[in-house]
Amino acid sequence: MSYEEDILQNLPSSLLDFHPVPLVKRDVVKVQGKFFFLGEKKFFLKGVSYGPFSPATHGAPFPERQVVEKDFGLIAELGANCLRTYHIPPDWLLDLAAAYGLRMLIGIPWAQHVCFLDSPSLQQEIRQAIAHGVKACRSHPAAFAYVVGNEIPPDIVRWYGPERIRAFVKELMAVAKESDPEALVSYANYPCTEYLNINFTDFVCFNVYLHREKDFRRYLSRLHNLSDDKPLVLSEFGVDSIREGTEAQAEILSQKLSSSFEMGAAGTVVFSWTDEWFTGGFAVQDWAFGLVDQERLKKPAFQMVQQYYKAVLPPMLPEYPKVSVVVCAYNAERTMDSCLASLKKLNYPNYEVIVVNDGSTDRTLEITQRYDYARLISQENKGLSAARNVGIAAATGEIVAFTDSDCVADPDWLTYLVGKFLSSGVSAVGGPNLPPPEDSLVPACVAVSPGAPVHVLLSDEVAEHIAGCNMAFRREALLEIDGFDPVFHAAGDDVDLCWRLQDKGYIISFSPAALVWHFRRNTVKDYLKQQRGYGKAEALLYFKHPYRFNLLGQPCWSGRIYGDLSAVVLRQPMIYSGVFGQGLFQTLYQSPASLLSYLPLTLEWNVAAAILFVSALLSGHYLWVGGALFVTSFIWCVSGARRAPIEPCFRGVKARLLVAQLIYLGPLVRSIERYRWRTRILTKVVPIKFADY
Known part of the structure; x- marks a missing residue:
């Protein structure tokens, strides 16, 4: 038997x-x-x-x-x-x-x-x-x-x-x-x-x-x-x-x-x-x-x-305000079907899906037309921010949620987002975005490399930044600040919006259970292209929010960046609570991230290292100085690669080395593009002309 x-x-x-x-x-x-x-x-x-x-x-x-x-x-x-x-x-x-x-x-x-x-x-x-x-x-x-x-x-x-x-x-x-x-x-x-x-x-x-x-x-x-x-x-x-x-x-x-x-x-x-x-x-x-x-x-x-x-989980909400889910798509045929299929299965009784086809030249339009539950708006290519503003204008819900065409939403995504709105009374809520399992080594390494959209938290419940692929706002708050700035065509729009909301006194909250699966770039070439786009966005952001950047032109965050492998923790948290650290609830005090924690990966550090090394090579003295700077950068990269959550089936020396290379190359490519666009923008500035007296 x-x-x-x-x-x-x-x-x-x-x-x-x-x-x-x-x-x-x-x-x-x-x-x-x-x-x-x-x-x-x-x-x-x-x-x-x-x-x-x-x-x-x-x-x-x-x-x-x-x-x-x-x-x-x-x-x-x-x-x-x-x-x-x-x-x-x-x-x-x-x-x-x-x-x-x-x-x-x-x-x-x-x-x-x-x-x-x-x-x-x-x-x-x-x-x-x-x-x-x-x-x-x-x-x-x-x-x-x-x-x-x-x-x-x-x-x-x-x-x-x-x-x-x-x-x-x-x-x-x-x-x-x-x-x-x-x-x-x-x-x-x-x-x-x-x-x-x-x-x-x-x-x-x-x-x-x-x-x-x-x-x-x-x-x-x-x-x-x-x-x-x-x-x-x-x-x-x-x-x-x-x-x-x-x-x-x-x-x-x-x-x-x-x-x-x-x-x-x-x-x-x-x-x-x-x-x-x-x-x-x-x-x-x-x-x-x-x-x-x-x-x-x-x-x-x-x-x-x-x-x-014995009840249905997650628990029923006290009310279900209407949510307008906006998906902006440009040449998204690889992931569009998965995205819309997941949104159709959301466990939320009162929502609409608006797809803004931003001038796609592939099969994005054809795929979207198969899903008759989604409202489709097609336009010529105007960029991500402009497309999102079109979605806001078409939205009929009191909450407008955004995800990307390369994302798959968890069935309870909206339930957890709206639950946070109702329990906290805030006007903006975001959630995490996780990379789905990959079936080959290179995409698996790219997925865990720094530079992907992440959230930045000021506390366990308050965010400084929420990723554009998983964010929601009360429509009235978006209208008050005139939505997204059309100057941002592919990236940076979410950062700008969060900063402008905070400048207006709004609090941004975070719901860790409201998750979406976000397909990362699956080749090294696409990853570096993405980093160039982020460099351009940082240059544009600098001229709108100069006080939020450090001396090297990099964003200066007050909160903790989740999923960041590029910074090295120079000092471990200290345990203070209770005699001999035996307090019932420990509070860990950790120094905020400083420029020093990621300085060896900056373009400026590596240019200085190259100059010192070449100078020492020509003079025949102090070769170790330039070499020491490069070795420090190498240690930073290896440290980040060791901590990278690579899928178990791909873990090994080859994968760690690839992640280390991306940790090194990503910030350099980003910085070069940032300087290039800052220079381009500055050359277009019209000098002030003073009247002659």
């Missing part, structure tokens, strides 16, 4: 009363950007923690089988689809979970509260524990993912230093992947050691206990930015019903779940399922975090969590 037949023929009797869908085969949940997907459908993790428990008669640290069966029936009734455990579940428990349609986030315990890096033998035991735990559950339908560590204490982290701990956790992840290459693996961090920056896992897990909604939402924004382009799972949050009361427990959990899913979390795990809790060799009696008590009687929190876990 096959495993699938065995599951179906041996369903527990309690399943006769309702009908969860059993997991009869291993359907691998995959990561795509900031969300999980099961096949083509987005999969939100809706979990509860299960355990730890005292060992039962079967020897495992889980309740007796009949209690587990009752628990799983209630958990399925709750609407949950995941259990987080803190020990390796035995086969019979995995089978029961599969029968109830529950996936398991499996924690693998090891001695993380001792100085484990001092003992090679203990390290080997930990590696073996990870390998054994993964192999024990490998290929089981109920095995969702593995957690290879949970809240390493801050004194241990500070004693060894974050880098050594990071390296060891990364090693444990590799052990888990070797045991099950298809498995998803993570590490459960918490605010005390936020500075660990575990950014190499498949998804980001954070345990967060904050009861005040405002504080929780602010920290959630921070976690989204820390997780960057990966799913964020709140792997623990809960409320003690002894100290807070059962009604307050329900209310606080409601706020946490509402905020989490509204702001784009990929999953949540409520701590915990039951008040029965056993740790350190003792049953805990003075805490009661469970949704049910030790007798499995439901608390008010059960019904409250059930409302969210």
Whole structure:
């Protein structure tokens, strides 16, 4: 008898009363950007923690089988689809979970509260524990993912230093992947050691206990930015019903779940399922975090969590203002079909799509005409800004959203954008743009090289700049500043618009879950052409906003540029909070980016290096001076290339060298074009003529 037949023929009797869908085969949940997907459908993790428990008669640290069966029936009734455990579940428990349609986030315990890096033998035991735990559950339908560590204490982290701990956790992840290459693996961090920056896992897990909604939402924004382009799972949050009361427990959990899913979390795990809790060799009696008590009687929190876990996700918005999506296209036949197909599938009930065909000479018009839901406007080629202004004039929505013809929107893109408008009251909101997976080495390297559209954040929630391929504005704000400046034909229009809005006192917000997939340039030639276009745009911007540029004519940002590989961090963040850095919530103080952090990649630096080197070569003295400057530039490029998130299948020396070359060439090409256009504009300036007296 096959495993699938065995599951179906041996369903527990309690399943006769309702009908969860059993997991009869291993359907691998995959990561795509900031969300999980099961096949083509987005999969939100809706979990509860299960355990730890005292060992039962079967020897495992889980309740007796009949209690587990009752628990799983209630958990399925709750609407949950995941259990987080803190020990390796035995086969019979995995089978029961599969029968109830529950996936398991499996924690693998090891001695993380001792100085484990001092003992090679203990390290080997930990590696073996990870390998054994993964192999024990490998290929089981109920095995969702593995957690290879949970809240390493801050004194241990500070004693060894974050880098050594990071390296060891990364090693444990590799052990888990070797045991099950298809498995998803993570590490459960918490605010005390936020500075660990575990950014190499498949998804980001954070345990967060904050009861005040405002504080929780602010920290959630921070976690989204820390997780960057990966799913964020709140792997623990809960409320003690002894100290807070059962009604307050329900209310606080409601706020946490509402905020989490509204702001784009990929999953949540409520701590915990039951008040029965056993740790350190003792049953805990003075805490009661469970949704049910030790007798499995439901608390008010059960019904409250059930409302969210059984509802449609992301949550319904209180209102759905009309949104006009404007797509400007010029010779976009390569990506136009994918773009319009994605916009047709948006999960938003009140929107229109306006395509402005800006004089395309390829099949862009023909492709667009296949999509009768989109309103098509064709004109002779006038440039990107002029085309966007045509879209604004045609828009009938109170919010105007822009994406590019080489972008594919996430199905919930508009929901998260509009949700941010409604919750913050701002007039401009942007989101991230991520490169889709590439199928060859050169496009994969170009996709992660600096110079692509990025967002710049002043704080975790306020942006200084949002990328033109993923931005939305209240139409009245656009009209107040007369829309986009037509002088910008291909780039720079979004930067100019953001700066003019800020000059008017508007605040620009950022929604990390409102993402689009942005196809990058797929050849080195196209990449360098793009950088030349950005150089021209910077020259035009300089004459409109001179106070926003440094002495070298480069934009001077006040915020943090996300995804930038060209700057080298010269000083690590300092940890100040709490005695010996053990405060509950760490604040990292990092010096703002300075000219020195990217000076070796500037045109001026390299021209000076060339002059010094040639002079030394002619004189026969001090050759090392010019050589040292070039070596410094080389180190900057290699440092950026090492940090580049190249797809695993293309990682290697060849890919790193190509990225290093692009890190070096991009700023040079950009600077040359910037100087060329600044000179051209200055030569057209009409001198002031003074009257003769």
